Amino acid sequence: MLSIYCPHCAEHRDEEEFHYKGQAHIARPSDPDKCSDEEWGNYMYFRANPRGIHHEVWVHALGCRKFFNVTRDTRSYQVFESYLIGTSPSITGEQGGQPS
Amino acid sequence: MSDNPASSKEQYKAPITDWTGVADGVTGRSPLAHVGFDELAQMTPSDAPVQLREYALKGHLTLRCNPEDAAQTAAFEAVTGLALPTAPLSSVASSDTTVRWIAPDEWLISVPASALFSLQQRLQDALTGHCALVDVSSGLTVFELSGERAVDVLKKCVPVDLHQRHFPAGKVVSTGFAKASCTLRRLNDETFELVVRRSFADYIWLWLQDASLEYGLRVEN
Structure with missing residues:
Protein backbone atom coordinates (compact mmCIF):
# COMPACT_ATOMS: atom_id res chain seq x y z
CA MET A 1 0.00 0.00 0.00
CA LEU A 2 1.45 3.33 -1.06
CA SER A 3 1.02 6.39 1.10
CA ILE A 4 0.64 9.31 -1.27
CA TYR A 5 0.76 12.99 -0.37
CA CYS A 6 -2.12 14.93 -1.92
CA PRO A 7 -0.88 18.49 -2.51
CA HIS A 8 -4.48 19.77 -2.53
CA CYS A 9 -5.58 18.13 0.74
CA ALA A 10 -2.08 18.73 2.15
CA GLU A 11 -1.78 15.35 3.81
CA HIS A 12 -0.83 11.75 3.14
CA ARG A 13 -3.59 9.29 2.27
CA ASP A 14 -3.70 5.63 1.42
CA GLU A 15 -3.31 4.47 -2.16
CA GLU A 16 -6.89 3.18 -2.30
CA GLU A 17 -8.18 6.78 -2.42
CA PHE A 18 -6.20 7.48 -5.60
CA HIS A 19 -6.21 6.40 -9.22
CA TYR A 20 -3.19 6.32 -11.49
CA LYS A 21 -3.69 8.31 -14.68
CA GLY A 22 -0.56 7.63 -16.70
CA GLN A 23 2.61 9.42 -17.68
CA ALA A 24 2.90 13.11 -16.81
CA HIS A 25 4.27 16.06 -18.81
CA ILE A 26 2.91 15.01 -22.20
CA ALA A 27 2.53 18.21 -24.17
CA ARG A 28 -0.23 18.32 -26.76
CA PRO A 29 1.14 19.38 -30.17
CA SER A 30 0.41 23.06 -30.58
CA ASP A 31 -0.98 22.55 -34.08
CA PRO A 32 -2.39 19.02 -34.50
CA ASP A 33 -3.20 19.69 -38.18
CA LYS A 34 0.50 20.10 -38.95
CA CYS A 35 1.49 16.84 -37.22
CA SER A 36 2.64 13.88 -39.26
CA ASP A 37 0.84 10.64 -38.53
CA GLU A 38 3.90 9.46 -36.67
CA GLU A 39 4.08 12.58 -34.48
CA TRP A 40 0.38 12.37 -33.67
CA GLY A 41 0.59 8.63 -33.04
CA ASN A 42 3.51 9.13 -30.67
CA TYR A 43 1.58 11.82 -28.81
CA MET A 44 -1.59 9.76 -28.58
CA TYR A 45 -0.36 6.27 -27.90
CA PHE A 46 3.31 5.88 -27.12
CA ARG A 47 4.40 6.17 -23.50
CA ALA A 48 7.67 5.82 -21.71
CA ASN A 49 8.16 2.64 -19.74
CA PRO A 50 11.23 3.49 -17.67
CA ARG A 51 12.98 1.34 -15.18
CA GLY A 52 13.60 3.91 -12.46
CA ILE A 53 12.31 7.41 -11.89
CA HIS A 54 8.89 8.02 -13.47
CA HIS A 55 6.77 11.18 -13.42
CA GLU A 56 3.09 10.32 -13.48
CA VAL A 57 -0.36 11.80 -13.02
CA TRP A 58 -2.58 10.66 -10.16
CA VAL A 59 -6.07 11.72 -9.19
CA HIS A 60 -7.38 11.84 -5.64
CA ALA A 61 -10.49 10.01 -6.77
CA LEU A 62 -12.21 9.48 -3.41
CA GLY A 63 -10.94 12.70 -1.85
CA CYS A 64 -10.78 16.11 -3.45
CA ARG A 65 -11.01 14.65 -7.01
CA LYS A 66 -8.10 16.81 -8.15
CA PHE A 67 -5.19 15.77 -10.36
CA PHE A 68 -1.53 16.13 -9.45
CA ASN A 69 1.85 14.68 -10.39
CA VAL A 70 3.94 12.14 -8.54
CA THR A 71 7.58 11.13 -8.92
CA ARG A 72 7.92 7.41 -8.32
CA ASP A 73 10.59 4.77 -8.75
CA THR A 74 9.15 1.96 -10.86
CA ARG A 75 11.64 -0.53 -9.37
CA SER A 76 10.92 0.01 -5.68
CA TYR A 77 7.51 1.74 -5.98
CA GLN A 78 8.91 4.41 -3.67
CA VAL A 79 7.05 7.71 -4.04
CA PHE A 80 9.50 10.60 -3.81
CA GLU A 81 7.28 13.64 -4.17
CA SER A 82 3.92 15.01 -5.20
CA TYR A 83 3.71 18.28 -7.07
CA LEU A 84 1.00 20.35 -8.69
CA ILE A 85 0.11 20.10 -12.36
CA GLY A 86 1.95 22.86 -14.19
CA THR A 87 4.97 22.77 -11.91
CA SER A 88 8.23 20.89 -12.37
CA PRO A 89 9.48 17.94 -10.37
CA SER A 90 12.44 18.49 -8.06
CA ILE A 91 13.65 14.92 -8.56
CA THR A 92 14.49 13.78 -12.05
CA GLY A 93 16.07 10.49 -12.99
CA GLU A 94 18.70 9.64 -15.52
CA GLN A 95 16.43 7.01 -17.08
CA GLY A 96 13.32 8.03 -18.99
CA GLY A 97 10.27 9.84 -17.72
CA GLN A 98 11.94 13.16 -18.43
CA PRO A 99 9.73 16.22 -18.58
CA SER A 100 9.41 17.30 -22.17
CA MET B 1 -44.83 -11.48 -14.94
CA SER B 2 -47.15 -11.44 -11.98
CA ASP B 3 -50.53 -13.13 -12.40
CA ASN B 4 -52.11 -10.24 -10.69
CA PRO B 5 -50.34 -7.02 -11.57
CA ALA B 6 -53.02 -4.98 -9.87
CA SER B 7 -52.28 -6.41 -6.46
CA SER B 8 -48.53 -5.87 -6.72
CA LYS B 9 -49.24 -2.31 -7.74
CA GLU B 10 -51.47 -1.91 -4.71
CA GLN B 11 -48.72 -3.27 -2.55
CA TYR B 12 -46.31 -0.75 -4.02
CA LYS B 13 -48.73 2.02 -3.21
CA ALA B 14 -49.44 0.73 0.29
CA PRO B 15 -49.89 3.50 2.85
CA ILE B 16 -46.55 4.90 3.89
CA THR B 17 -46.50 6.36 7.34
CA ASP B 18 -43.04 7.82 7.37
CA TRP B 19 -43.17 10.50 4.76
CA THR B 20 -41.71 13.75 5.91
CA GLY B 21 -42.76 17.11 4.60
CA VAL B 22 -39.91 19.09 3.08
CA ALA B 23 -41.30 22.39 1.89
CA ASP B 24 -44.28 23.76 0.05
CA GLY B 25 -46.17 20.48 0.07
CA VAL B 26 -43.30 18.57 -1.53
CA THR B 27 -42.73 15.30 0.23
CA GLY B 28 -39.60 13.26 0.54
CA ARG B 29 -38.70 9.95 2.06
CA SER B 30 -35.65 8.85 3.98
CA PRO B 31 -33.57 6.27 2.08
CA LEU B 57 -33.82 15.07 3.94
CA LYS B 58 -31.53 17.93 4.82
CA GLY B 59 -30.72 20.56 2.23
CA HIS B 60 -27.30 20.28 0.59
CA LEU B 61 -25.65 22.68 -1.83
CA THR B 62 -22.42 22.18 -3.74
CA LEU B 63 -20.59 25.45 -4.21
CA ARG B 64 -17.78 25.81 -6.73
CA CYS B 65 -16.00 29.14 -6.71
CA ASN B 66 -12.57 30.73 -6.50
CA PRO B 67 -11.30 31.16 -2.93
CA GLU B 68 -8.89 33.84 -4.17
CA ASP B 69 -11.74 35.94 -5.52
CA ALA B 70 -12.34 38.39 -2.66
CA ALA B 71 -15.73 39.42 -4.05
CA GLN B 72 -16.97 35.82 -3.98
CA THR B 73 -15.73 35.02 -0.48
CA ALA B 74 -17.15 38.32 0.82
CA ALA B 75 -20.51 37.61 -0.83
CA PHE B 76 -20.58 34.16 0.73
CA GLU B 77 -19.86 35.55 4.17
CA ALA B 78 -22.45 38.27 3.78
CA VAL B 79 -25.17 35.74 2.93
CA THR B 80 -24.34 32.91 5.34
CA GLY B 81 -22.62 34.80 8.16
CA LEU B 82 -19.84 32.23 7.95
CA ALA B 83 -16.37 32.68 6.50
CA LEU B 84 -15.71 30.30 3.61
CA PRO B 85 -13.32 27.63 5.01
CA THR B 86 -10.44 27.89 2.56
CA ALA B 87 -7.92 25.82 4.54
CA PRO B 88 -7.78 22.22 3.30
CA LEU B 89 -9.98 19.74 5.22
CA SER B 90 -11.59 22.41 7.38
CA SER B 91 -15.21 23.24 8.12
CA VAL B 92 -17.29 25.91 9.76
CA ALA B 93 -20.70 25.51 11.34
CA SER B 94 -23.34 27.64 12.96
CA SER B 95 -26.44 26.34 14.72
CA ASP B 96 -28.13 25.24 11.50
CA THR B 97 -25.57 25.67 8.71
CA THR B 98 -22.48 23.55 8.03
CA VAL B 99 -19.89 24.37 5.37
CA ARG B 100 -17.36 21.67 4.54
CA TRP B 101 -14.20 22.03 2.45
CA ILE B 102 -14.30 19.35 -0.26
CA ALA B 103 -11.61 20.56 -2.67
CA PRO B 104 -9.66 23.81 -3.13
CA ASP B 105 -12.56 25.21 -5.16
CA GLU B 106 -15.48 23.15 -3.85
CA TRP B 107 -17.58 23.22 -0.69
CA LEU B 108 -20.60 21.30 0.60
CA ILE B 109 -23.14 23.40 2.46
CA SER B 110 -25.82 21.72 4.58
CA VAL B 111 -28.87 23.47 5.98
CA PRO B 112 -32.33 22.41 7.17
CA ALA B 113 -34.51 21.61 4.19
CA SER B 114 -36.81 24.52 4.99
CA ALA B 115 -33.92 26.98 4.68
CA LEU B 116 -32.49 25.55 1.47
CA PHE B 117 -34.39 27.43 -1.20
CA SER B 118 -33.93 30.84 0.30
CA LEU B 119 -30.22 30.25 0.90
CA GLN B 120 -29.75 29.06 -2.67
CA GLN B 121 -31.52 32.12 -4.02
CA ARG B 122 -29.61 34.55 -1.84
CA LEU B 123 -26.26 32.97 -2.72
CA GLN B 124 -27.08 32.93 -6.41
CA ASP B 125 -27.97 36.61 -6.29
CA ALA B 126 -24.88 37.54 -4.31
CA LEU B 127 -22.16 35.53 -6.03
CA THR B 128 -20.56 37.07 -9.08
CA GLY B 129 -18.04 35.83 -11.62
CA HIS B 130 -17.17 32.25 -12.46
CA CYS B 131 -18.93 30.01 -9.96
CA ALA B 132 -21.56 27.30 -9.64
CA LEU B 133 -24.14 26.51 -7.00
CA VAL B 134 -26.02 23.22 -7.31
CA ASP B 135 -28.73 21.71 -5.13
CA VAL B 136 -27.57 18.16 -4.38
CA SER B 137 -30.03 17.45 -1.55
CA SER B 138 -31.75 14.56 -3.28
Missing part, protein backbone atom coordinates in the same frame (compact mmCIF):
# COMPACT_ATOMS: atom_id res chain seq x y z
CA LEU B 32 -33.86 4.18 5.25
CA ALA B 33 -37.63 4.55 5.58
CA HIS B 34 -37.99 0.78 5.21
CA VAL B 35 -35.74 0.16 8.23
CA GLY B 36 -38.09 1.77 10.71
CA PHE B 37 -35.74 3.76 12.94
CA ASP B 38 -38.71 4.70 15.14
CA GLU B 39 -39.24 1.10 16.21
CA LEU B 40 -35.55 0.28 16.38
CA ALA B 41 -34.99 3.23 18.69
CA GLN B 42 -37.35 1.53 21.17
CA MET B 43 -35.81 -1.90 20.73
CA THR B 44 -32.04 -1.31 20.75
CA PRO B 45 -30.16 -1.35 24.08
CA SER B 46 -29.97 1.98 25.85
CA ASP B 47 -26.45 1.41 27.17
CA ALA B 48 -24.82 0.52 23.83
CA PRO B 49 -21.43 2.20 23.34
CA VAL B 50 -22.18 3.12 19.73
CA GLN B 51 -25.10 5.29 18.68
CA LEU B 52 -26.38 5.92 15.18
CA ARG B 53 -28.78 8.58 14.03
CA GLU B 54 -29.89 9.54 10.56
CA TYR B 55 -30.54 13.12 9.52
CA ALA B 56 -32.50 12.49 6.36
CA GLY B 139 -28.50 12.64 -3.67
CA LEU B 140 -27.24 12.69 -0.10
CA THR B 141 -28.12 11.63 3.39
CA VAL B 142 -26.41 12.23 6.72
CA PHE B 143 -25.54 9.81 9.50
CA GLU B 144 -24.24 10.70 12.92
CA LEU B 145 -22.17 8.01 14.61
CA SER B 146 -21.34 8.65 18.25
CA GLY B 147 -20.38 6.95 21.47
CA GLU B 148 -17.21 5.75 23.17
CA ARG B 149 -16.63 3.01 20.58
CA ALA B 150 -17.63 5.02 17.51
CA VAL B 151 -13.96 5.48 16.60
CA ASP B 152 -13.43 1.71 16.74
CA VAL B 153 -16.35 1.15 14.40
CA LEU B 154 -15.02 3.75 11.96
CA LYS B 155 -11.57 2.20 11.99
CA LYS B 156 -13.14 -0.75 10.19
CA CYS B 157 -14.70 1.51 7.59
CA VAL B 158 -12.37 4.30 6.49
CA PRO B 159 -8.68 4.32 5.50
CA VAL B 160 -7.85 7.54 7.36
CA ASP B 161 -6.08 8.13 10.66
CA LEU B 162 -8.75 8.92 13.25
CA HIS B 163 -6.41 9.81 16.12
CA GLN B 164 -7.32 13.08 17.82
CA ARG B 165 -3.90 14.49 16.98
CA HIS B 166 -4.46 13.90 13.29
CA PHE B 167 -8.23 14.18 13.08
CA PRO B 168 -9.41 16.88 15.49
CA ALA B 169 -12.99 18.12 15.82
CA GLY B 170 -14.01 20.19 12.81
CA LYS B 171 -11.78 18.36 10.34
CA VAL B 172 -13.46 17.04 7.18
CA VAL B 173 -12.17 14.32 4.89
CA SER B 174 -13.73 12.90 1.75
CA THR B 175 -12.73 9.29 1.58
CA GLY B 176 -13.84 5.77 0.91
CA PHE B 177 -16.21 4.14 3.37
CA ALA B 178 -16.26 0.37 2.95
CA LYS B 179 -15.87 0.86 -0.81
CA ALA B 180 -18.63 3.49 -0.92
CA SER B 181 -17.69 7.15 -0.68
CA CYS B 182 -18.31 9.42 2.26
CA THR B 183 -17.49 12.84 3.60
CA LEU B 184 -16.53 12.38 7.23
CA ARG B 185 -16.44 15.21 9.76
CA ARG B 186 -15.55 14.99 13.40
CA LEU B 187 -17.96 16.94 15.60
CA ASN B 188 -16.26 16.20 18.92
CA ASP B 189 -14.22 13.50 20.65
CA GLU B 190 -16.80 10.77 20.17
CA THR B 191 -19.11 12.06 17.46
CA PHE B 192 -18.68 11.81 13.70
CA GLU B 193 -20.90 13.00 10.89
CA LEU B 194 -21.03 11.03 7.66
CA VAL B 195 -22.42 12.50 4.46
CA VAL B 196 -23.04 9.61 2.10
CA ARG B 197 -24.74 8.95 -1.20
CA ARG B 198 -28.40 8.31 -0.67
CA SER B 199 -28.27 5.22 -2.88
CA PHE B 200 -25.61 3.73 -0.59
CA ALA B 201 -27.51 4.45 2.63
CA ASP B 202 -28.91 0.96 2.99
CA TYR B 203 -25.53 -0.65 2.30
CA ILE B 204 -23.85 1.59 4.85
CA TRP B 205 -26.59 0.92 7.39
CA LEU B 206 -26.02 -2.85 6.96
CA TRP B 207 -22.26 -2.37 7.14
CA LEU B 208 -22.51 -0.29 10.31
CA GLN B 209 -24.71 -2.88 11.99
CA ASP B 210 -22.09 -5.51 11.26
CA ALA B 211 -19.14 -3.32 12.24
CA SER B 212 -20.73 -2.38 15.57
CA LEU B 213 -21.95 -5.89 16.40
CA GLU B 214 -19.15 -6.61 18.84
CA TYR B 215 -19.77 -3.37 20.77
CA GLY B 216 -23.54 -2.97 20.61
CA LEU B 217 -25.47 -0.40 18.65
CA ARG B 218 -28.25 1.92 19.72
CA VAL B 219 -30.35 3.54 17.05
CA GLU B 220 -31.57 7.00 17.95
CA ASN B 221 -34.42 8.81 16.43
